Amino acid sequence: MxxxxxxxxxxxxxxxxxxxxxxxxxxxxxPFESVGGFAHLDQHRAIRCGFPEVVFGQGKTPEQVVQIVRRLAERNDRVLVTRVAAEMAQVVLEQIPEMAYHAVPRLLILNRSPDTPKRPGIVVATGGTADIPVAEEAAMTAELMDQQVVRLYDVGVAGLHRLLGHLEVLQRARVIVVVAGMEGALASVVGGLVSAPVIAVPTSVGYGANFQGLSALLTMLNSCATGVSVVNIDNGFGAGYLAGLINRLGDPA
Known part of the structure; x- marks a missing residue:
């Protein structure tokens, strides 16, 4: 647009x-547009980076999100708002019914071109079911970037046979997002099985010594497997966006 x-x-x-x-x-x-005295929207982002500026919903009021989304939607076919509580989503949807709310990853999405062909190549895997909200944030971000995502959920190292049952799928992938809490070992295991880059996402899932994801983060940062990079705790959006960028390398400009 x-x-x-x-x-x-x-x-x-x-x-x-x-x-x-x-x-x-x-x-x-x-270049940028001032909105309501509380935001400066980067309206050049889609031209420079191939995807519009993404809105971080947490900490904003519903009214601020509504104003920001309206301005972005005037110039972009796709708008993504992350970390959206159900109460905020209800207010936004009442005023912008074109958007859709996805409660598990807490995403608000506007997509006026949902039938655009998707490029295969991304796998999103989780250690457990409790990691799915972060994984869905990653998967749906990549899908909004016209990427096709295969989901492998609850394939953690406590039952390694569950992961190995999907080895062919993993080895066909061009990039893999691994989402895990507890000790976070799944990323290292996957990294040792595949030739594709692995994006590790530590989650805050776990008991006390997990320290809200710090133990998983340190495990992933100290991985001995090659080809593993790490994003911040619970940062499914960052992992999905990076996976989308990697998977579309080689596409015509």
Whole structure:
């Protein structure tokens, strides 16, 4: 939508339908746009990075999220809001019914082109069922980036045969997101089985000595398996976004 806007502005000036000063005023919205005195939206993000700015919902009021989403939706086909509580989602959906709320990963998504072909190659695996909310945040982020995701849930190291039963799927992947709490060993195991890059996501799932995900984070950072990188605790969005970028390498610009 950004590129179309630039093209339309140029054509309007060339046809004499718009004054150059008016066109310049419109262009000023592209680098960033001030919203309500509380946000500066990066309206150039889609052009630079291939995906619009993503909104972190936690800590914002529902009214702030509504205003931000409305401005982003005017210039982008896709809008993603992360860390959205159900109460906030209800307010936003009442005012922007075009969006959809996904309660498990706590995501609000606007997608006006859901039938765009998806590129295969991403696997998202979890150690346990309790890790699914973070895994779904990763998987749905990648899918919004037009990536196809295979989910392998509850394949942790406490029952290694569950993981090995999907070895062929893992070895066909171009990039794997591994989401695990407790001791976080699953990422190292997967990294030793595949040639694809592994993005490890520690979660805050676990008992007291897990320290809200710190033990899993340290395990993943100290992995002896090669090809394993690590994102922050519970950062499914960051892992899904990175997986999407990796999987689309080689696509035409």
């Amino acid at each position: 950004q590129e179309e806007m630039l093209r339309e502005l140029l054509q309007a000036v060339q046809r004499g339908e718009m004054d150059i000063n008016d066109a310049m005023q419109r262009l000023r919205l592209l």
